Amino acid sequence: MQIVVFGLNHNTAPVEIREKLFLAESQVPQLLNTLRATGIEESAVISTCNRTEIYFCTRQADESLAAVKEILVNSFDIDRQVLEEYTYTLKDESSYKHLFLVASGLDSMVVGEPQILGQVKDAYRTATHNNTTGYLLNKLFHKTFNVAKRVRSETRIGYNPVSISSMAIELSKRIFGELHHRKVLVIGAGEMSEIALRYLKKEGLHEIFIINRTFGNAKKLAEDIAGIPYPFESMSDLLAQVDMVLTSTGAEKPLIDAGLILRIMKKRKNRPLFLVDIAVPRDVDPSVNNIENVYLYDIDDLKDLSQKHLSDRLKESERALEIIDMETANFSSWLRQSEKNPLIAFIIDKAEEVRVKEFKKTSQKLKNADEETLRNIEMLTRAIVKKLIHPHVALIKQDSDREIPEIIKRLFTLEEEDEKDLDNRDEGQ
Amino acid sequence: MNVFIFYSALFCYLLSALSYLVYLIYNKKTIERTGHYTLLAAFFIHLVSIIFRYLQAGHTPITNMFESLSFFAFCIAGFFLYLKTTYRINSLGCIVLPFISILLIWALVYPTDVKPLSPVLRSYWLPIHTIFSFLGNAIFFVSFLVSILYIIAEREIKKKKSFLFSARFPSLETLDSINYRCMSYGFPFLTVGIITGSIWAGFAWGSYWSWDPKETWSLITWIVYAILIHNRLAIGWRGRKTAYLMIAGFISILFTFLGVNLLIGGLHSYM
Numbered sequence: 001m002q003i004v005v006f007g008l009n010h011n012t013a014p015v016e017i018r019e020k021l022f023l024a025e026s027q028v029p030q031l032l033n034t035l036r037a038t039g040i041e042e043s044a045v046i047s048t049c050n051r052t053e054i055y056f057c058t059r060q061a062d063e064s065l066a067a068v069k070e071i072l073v074n075s076f077d078i079d080r081q082v083l084e085e086y087t088y089t090l091k092d093e094s095s096y097k098h099l100f101l102v103a104s105g106l107d108s109m110v111v112g113e114p115q116i117l118g119q120v121k122d123a124y125r126t127a128t129h130n131n132t133t134g135y136l137l138n139k140l141f142h143k144t145f146n147v148a149k150r151v152r153s154e155t156r157i158g159y160n161p162v163s164i165s166s167m168a169i170e171l172s173k174r175i176f177g178e179l180h181h182r183k184v185l186v187i188g189a190g191e192m193s194e195i196a197l198r199y200l201k202k203e204g205l206h207e208i209f210i211i212n213r214t215f216g217n218a219k220k221l222a223e224d225i226a227g228i229p230y231p232f233e234s235m236s237d238l239l240a241q242v243d244m245v246l247t248s249t250g251a252e253k254p255l256i257d258a259g260l261i262l263r264i265m266k267k268r269k270n271r272p273l274f275l276v277d278i279a280v281p282r283d284v285d286p287s288v289n290n291i292e293n294v295y296l297y298d299i300d301d302l303k304d305l306s307q308k309h310l311s312d313r314l315k316e317s318e319r320a321l322e323i324i325d326m327e328t329a330n331f332s333s334w335l336r337q338s339e340k341n342p343l344i345a346f347i348i349d350k351a352e353e354v355r356v357k358e359f360k361k362t363s364q365k366l367k368n369a370d371e372e373t374l375r376n377i378e379m380l381t382r383a384i385v386k387k388l389i390h391p392h393v394a395l396i397k398q399d400s401d402r403e404i405p406e407i408i409k410r411l412f413t414l415e416e417e418d419e420k421d422l423d424n425r426d427e428g429q
Numbered sequence: 430m431n432v433f434i435f436y437s438a439l440f441c442y443l444l445s446a447l448s449y450l451v452y453l454i455y456n457k458k459t460i461e462r463t464g465h466y467t468l469l470a471a472f473f474i475h476l477v478s479i480i481f482r483y484l485q486a487g488h489t490p491i492t493n494m495f496e497s498l499s500f501f502a503f504c505i506a507g508f509f510l511y512l513k514t515t516y517r518i519n520s521l522g523c524i525v526l527p528f529i530s531i532l533l534i535w536a537l538v539y540p541t542d543v544k545p546l547s548p549v550l551r552s553y554w555l556p557i558h559t560i561f562s563f564l565g566n567a568i569f570f571v572s573f574l575v576s577i578l579y580i581i582a583e584r585e586i587k588k589k590k591s592f593l594f595s596a597r598f599p600s601l602e603t604l605d606s607i608n609y610r611c612m613s614y615g616f617p618f619l620t621v622g623i624i625t626g627s628i629w630a631g632f633a634w635g636s637y638w639s640w641d642p643k644e645t646w647s648l649i650t651w652i653v654y655a656i657l658i659h660n661r662l663a664i665g666w667r668g669r670k671t672a673y674l675m676i677a678g679f680i681s682i683l684f685t686f687l688g689v690n691l692l693i694g695g696l697h698s699y700m
Contacts, residue, residue: 174596174601175586176601177600177603268665271665271667289587293667293668293669305589
């Protein structure tokens with residue numbers, strides 16, 4: 001069996017093509033079922049705003065690949081030539097190395113971004129829920145999660161944030177620690193404020209005040225995303241209350257100067273104040289940073305930091321690549337071993353078949369069980385099966401005597417009859 | 430036997446210090462847990478060692494350099510354990526624990542044998558005065574370390590260049606809040622320590638205050654911390670200014686404890 005990946009990403013395709021092939025979470029099961037219908041034995045689909053990738057295992061790579069392309073052309077109304085132009089196909093070692101790179105954040109637009117691992121995990125979960133994974137993809141994805149974890153823990157690839165909003169949040173954590181009970185003032189209701197607001201909301205900040213010269217815009221933004229709108233005139237009062245200020249207005253002269261902040265700091269009894277000024281021209285006079293317990297970062301400071309963090313990440317990515325190369329070689333050798341000895345694949349397949357069958361039977365009986373309980377039961381069955389067959393697999397790997405594998409094979413095939421008996425007995429109970 | 434227990438405590442402190450240093454590099458929860466449990470073990474063994482010494486000597490074992498340094502380290506460990514339960518300050522272990530270990534190794538430089546108590550120390554004021562004073566000093570020692578960290582981390586954030594310290598250690602507000610807690614606990618202990626010392630002096634030497642170098646330096650220390658508390662509460666001093674004054678206060682404590690004992694002498698020079 002061959003592992004193949006077919007897909008496109010931000011490096012190979014422009015955004016309009018990526019958008020065309022984007023699959024919403026609800027669309028993935030349908031594609032997985034269509035793939036199964038064409039005879040592809042195992043498959044999983046990763047679809048994010050930057051990539052759509054189909055991982056599959058097949059005995060006839062070329063035929064399956066042609067079938068995959070056909071499905072995409074028909075389902076997404078995309079020109080075949082366009083599809084060929086912007087996509088890539090990777091087979092065998094390069095396919096699973098690619099998955100390792102993707103999950104570790106090395107193939108991301110922002111190197112080392114942590115979200116992608118969660119998206120890969122979601123893709124695998126969807127595939128397992130639709131029963132389109134087997135022993136090969138199961139092994140591959142579990143290995144992938146281990147590799148990504150290793151890369152995260154052994155390198156500092158995702159250590160420092162690189163996006164402006166995430167950096168602002170990270171910096172404020174260094175000043176205030178926990179943020180959820182903190183108060184934030186957003187000055188301006190433009191696009192930048194909107195992006196920042198969404199980020200702040202995601203971080204769990206609830207007390208967000210919004211002010212804007214045009215009160216209506218502040219009100220609209222507050223209604224659309226989150227926050228409490230206030231008239232622009234209340235800026236000084238709000239500055240005395242909040243912990244963090246995010247400003248992004250179109251004002252030509254600074255709105256906040258050192259004099260204002262000095263007066264405010266007296267009212268605040270010197271409680272720390274963190275200002276993030278992402279406006280150009282700047283909304284906050286730079287001399288404000290000289291005041292004690294006041295921390296000001298403007299867009300250039302944040303860009304410089306971002307650049308530095310990015311170059312740190314690129315340095316770290318070299319170490320990450322070494323880990324991935326090592327793990328790719330390990331996985332290749334595991335794969336070769338299981339190919340060299342088809343009996344191992346047979347046993348694993350057989351055990352998996354029994355497991356899935358029994359699990360389905362049980363889950364049908366457990367009508368009141370929620371998704372988490374079922375997932376736990378499934379994990380339990382996997383663990384039991386793995387532990388049960390492990391000694392046999394190990395024995396086959398070690399022993400050159402052909403008789404033992406023959407006995408083991410018989411042990412596993414004979415159960416056809418026994419299983420029926422067992423099933424009957426189960427139902428009788 | 431007592432020295433063996435002492436060495437066991439030192440070994441556990443060293444293990445804990447090592448765990449916390451490794452934790453700082455790899456940020457693994459299991460390593461932090463190892464550091465925490467070895468610290469608990471060290472603290473307990475250290476307590477046993479102090480009780481043993483008390484039983485052996487028949488008096489509070491804070492009468493010479495070995496005993497004083499050991500008890501001082503014990504108080505620091507106890508206060509750090511208390512702080513750990515209140516704040517998430519695991520990374521501070523990599524600073525506090527090596528210092529505790531150094532103090533214990535330093536203690537071993539001095540004779541460890543139990544000597545008969547000099548007549549002036551034979552008083553029930555001995556445990557009261559020394560325990561309060563040492564607890565106050567230990568609390569201010571922690572605040573001294575926290576203040577150094579605060580200054581480095583704050584500078585990093587202000588300068589906007591690299592984030593080596595601020596990323597690894599608690600946030601500025603947490604460090605400042607620890608400082609405030611140290612101030613509010615350390616100051617009463619220090620005050621009671623000075624008052625009980627004065628009462629004891631009255632009984633022992635017939636005069637409550639004789640401007641002995643140690644007494645004078647204690648008063649200077651007390652004034653530094655009193656200014657600090659006043660400014661914190663009345664003017665809202667916090668952050669960098671508080672950190673600098675905390676450092677000044679501890680330097681004063683250090684001189685009171687070591688400088689006077691080792692350099693100047695005076696009525697307290699029996700150590």
